[in-house]
Amino acid sequence: MGAQVKSFLYWILFTIQLVSCQRLSLPNEFLSGKDICDTFMSALGKVCDCSGRLLHLVPSYVPDDCFILDLSANEISNIERHTFVRFQQLERLYLNSNNIQAIHPHAFDGLSNLTVIDLANNKLLEIPPRTFTDTRYLQVLNLTHNNLRVPPTIGHLNRLQELIISHNSLRFVTSSAWTGLIALRILNISSNHLVKLYADSFKGLRYVVTLDLSHNSLNTIQNKAFSSLVRLEVLKLNDNQLTKIDENAFLDLSMMTRLDLQNNQLFSIPLSFQNGFSSLKHLNLQGNKIVEISINSFKHLSNLNVLNLNDNRLQIVAGRSFLLLPQLVMLDLRNNQIEVLPADVFIGLRTLKVLDLRNNRLKNVGKIMHPLFNLETVLLSDNMISYIPVDTFDQCARIIEIRIDHNNLTYIPEGIGHSKTGSQTLKGLSLADNPIKEISATSFGRFSSLQLLRLSNTQLNILPIDAFTQMPRLLQLWLDGNQLTTLHKGMLGFLPRLTAIHLQGNLWDCQCDLHYFWSYMDSRGISSGIDEKPVCHSPPILSGVTLEVAFAVKECLEDNGAFSVMEIEILIPIIVGAIVLMFLIVACICITAGHKNPIYAKTIPSDGNTARAMSLPSFASLNSMSSSSPLTLPPRNGTNSTRYHNHSSIFHERKLHRTTRPNLDRQGSYLSINVPTPGGEYASPYAQPYSQPRDHPSWFQDSDQREDIY
Template sequence: MGACLWFLFFAVNGVAAFVHPSQLSSCRVLQKNAYCSDLNLTSVPPQLPPGIHMLDLSRNFLQNLTEDILSTYPTIRQLNFHSNRIQSIQPGLFRNMNHLQVLDLSRNQLHLYAALKTNVGPLTSVQKLDLSGNGLYTDMSDYFLRDAPALTNLSLNGNSITKIGKETFSGSLALRKIDLHNNVILEIEEGTFNSLQHLTELDLSMNSISCIEDFNLFPLTSLNLSKNSMTSFQCTDLDKEFELLYLDLSENKIHYFPILPYKNKIIHLDLSRNQLRSVNCTGAAEELQYLKDRQELTHAPRCSSNHHQELPRLRYLDLSYNHFTAVPSDFFNSMVDLETLNISNNCLGTFMVDTEGPLNALKTLDLSFNNLQNFTFCEGTLQGLRSLYLQGNYLSTLDFSRLHSITNLHLQLNTLHVCGSQDQPSGCVSFSSMPSLQYLYLSENNLISVPAHAFQGTPLLILDLSLNPGVKISEQALSGLENSLIYLSLRGDQLQTLKTDLSLLRSLRMVDLSRNQLTSLSLSRDSAIEILHLQNNSLEILEDHTLMALEGKLRTLHISMNPLSCCANTRLIDWVQQASVDIPDITMATCHYRKDAEYVKINLRNVKTEHCDTLNGKVFVISLIAVLVLGLMVVLLVAIKLCHSRSHRFNHSYRA
């Protein structure tokens, strides 16, 4: 009876393949690769060319995988079943597929198969296995991993696993990379990963792990524990050297600095978005007792005598979004290779770099959004610093003269004042004669003025002076930037006039003058500007000579929210209607014209000659009348003068 059913099953499949040959013909075969994705298939196509190496059946409607058809393709190396409805796999299906190296079973319904507690069978040569997004929970993955001796790369992300047991990976001892991201892992049995001597990458992010107090995975080079509920991290053997290079502990609830081995090789450490208050690896006695009382800490962590970790190879350190009020300068003494340091979004009131920990390898320093009123660095420190982020603080004075490599300064949202080129930097910040500085951001500083020659000797490419309402910008403020400046922003400065002639800045490509009160814009010569923001001003006329200076180079113009006159901007309207430039805000770009003693608004695209004809006709009539009246007055005056002259001659002859 069973044989008859199997025969009937094959017969039906054969008839279906004959009746619906489009399933086969729709597969694309390129060299030895068969692409059969997104074809609404319900079974593996039976008549693909022999000898194929890759078969892609992703995003179809397969439910059952049986040996009858797959066994005809023994040469397959890559098999992709991503996003089907697979819930049944014939045991031993992959036994004779000795060349299969990559097997993707992600986003199926394999939890239904695993519930039967049946092993898939040997995955003899499979090196990469993807089981993500299958609704698997605790122990279910074991049925796929018990006989996978060649497996090196395993993905189990996006399942519902709550516990990892010691036997989970016992049949896959060659594993090098395991992805358990986005599960619900609460517990990892002791010794679970100890037998995996080749394991180098482990991703446990987005789980529910509460702490790691006995970390002992010596060969591991990358560990991701971000987005868990951890309160502490501590290595079990501080004297043995670990191979760990990348450690991500971000978005947890860690209270004190992790306890790492003395001989560590860590180059990347992310502790952002935790609850750190100190860089010490042991907290105050009160804090430790508090954690014990809440049962968040079982024992006090061990640490070195100076309470700071030695991190001699560290290149990247992220401490952002914590609760630091201070970071002692000696904390950085061992970090001779540190290139990126981020302590943004904390509560620092001051920050100092001294000669003991000069941070001369540092290239990027981010201290933004703290409470800094003072930032100091000694002579001979920060010699390699290129990017400095200080926005969102309370800084009023700074001295950058010793930062010889700085290229990028973010100083937005402070209370700075800009020095002139001859001013002594007392109560203001000097930006002149900084030969490496290229990017300067000074928006939202309540700047009072930008003096003449403020940036002389500083080859800026980008200058942002936006959102400083009422700032007075000297006519010579941008002197010295003629050959370097590419981007200039004066947005939201409430400027009524622009004294600086932008056409003198020969390299200028993008200008933002939006949200001001400009009534005119004048350019004296051909400009290199390609993108111009003029929206939200008080412009009634864009003079022809300005448009002529922009013509040929200007590609994008923002012009909406201005009281433009339709009849006084014929060249601009020609640009719009001939699409000479791109106007992204064209739907809101309007002008006004006079009709029956009232002003009417109309979109720039819809302006026609008749909108100005009536007005022009009236002007012509008035002009004609004026000319006629003037002519009559001249004639009358001439006539009066002639009559007066004749009368004078007659009277003279009579007296004689």
């Protein structure tokens, strides 16, 4: 009856747990492995998963034949005697992320097949000397994130291959700590409080391949501190406080391939590099205070592939500094204070593929690239470069990527736009964050392989239709962050493989030109960027509206009060040509009319108060007359008018009193020549017309509406 009540109460609590979606802390008498642990088969064997159950004790009914037992993320605080003695087949035991403070010396008795034990993220202060006596096949022991002050005494674990004691409180290590660990290959003592390494600190560890001493407080490494590590390949000393390394500190490390000294306090290249480093391939000196590099700084590092000098205080880099590094593939000199590099600084680097000079103070690159025949990537961003010679990259026959962002370029330099070798191999070019104001049709030569072109955050306000005519393989184009107002759809016709053009952050004028461009983009499935959608800047009715919404309709919005830039470019030559043509036509008509009807005027002596004038018909009236139509002149002295035929003189003399007003022809124009005093010369037929009186009928009566008919 008691068992039934117990089972009933358990199922009630289990139901509440399911409904509330919270794990309940059940009394120990209700806990059993059968009820709360998941058991399943894996490729390695039976797995008993009891992790994350808020257990305070190891469950009593976990199957004995577990191959893997996971008790991580619980609240177990102590491991009692013979807790796991019944798990004879157990090979992996996970006790990490508990609150374990103490372990009984015989807690792991009987685990003769155990190979992995994880005690990370607990509160252990020490490991009793005979704790792992029966685990003679143990290969991995993880004690990271505890409070250990001395390394554990585990010399009898002669099959142990990996020991992790990082994130503890170790203050020193002695050679006796590692006695008997003849199979150890990986030793991690990072993130402790080690201050000094003495000679033979790692005596007996002849097979260690990786030693991690990073994130300690080391300031001194004595000579022969690593002399016993004859098979060491990777040594991590980064994030310490090293100011000096003794000359023979790395003696006999002939097999080491990787050395990390990042984020220390070194002021110069250690002399210890000149002894016994013939196999080194990766050297990291980032984040130190090195000021100068000399020609002998990397002596005897003939197999070095990667050299990282990022984030130092380099000001002087001597010529031929890297001459003795014939196998170097990557050189990182970014985040320094380099202003000038000698032309021969990179001589000997025939295998270099990546050169990083970002964030220095370079103003000119000169001819430093000429010896780099196999260079593939060059990073020159965040300098003060304003000029790149035309032959800068001509020797770089395999160049793939050039980044020269955030410099002082005001135009596309010839050394990039017309590089002979780059035109065939270059795939990525970034000129973003430069004050480039203009790109012409000749700014870029032929880039047959270019796929990515970044022109973000420059000062471009217009792009000609033929700006990118010689980039047939371009896939992405960045034009964001400029001052562009419109683009011509014909520009995309030269980019058949374009998949994305980034347009956000411009001053787009959402009228017909841009509408046609956007519609053409949409028809080809070209993306406008994924980070931010481009928006209209004008006209005011569409300000702030995305181009996608503004151009959702088929009809374009045209501002009748203004012409677009494209229209102005087209209309100006048409208007100028029309004006010139009209001028030529008028000139031809005038010349032809002058030859057919020569016009002369003769002065007639005046008699007292009268003056002679000869009337000139207007051009319109001359053109309207036929050869046989008579010409009627104003009457003379009140007499009737006299008719003359056009084949004779078309002028008739008349005496004009000063008070007599000249008659106008029916078109409101009147040409007259006032006759001077006797003896005057012939008057010009192109004399100024007789001014009309203000009360003439052809004038507007209202003074505000008057206009000069001439």
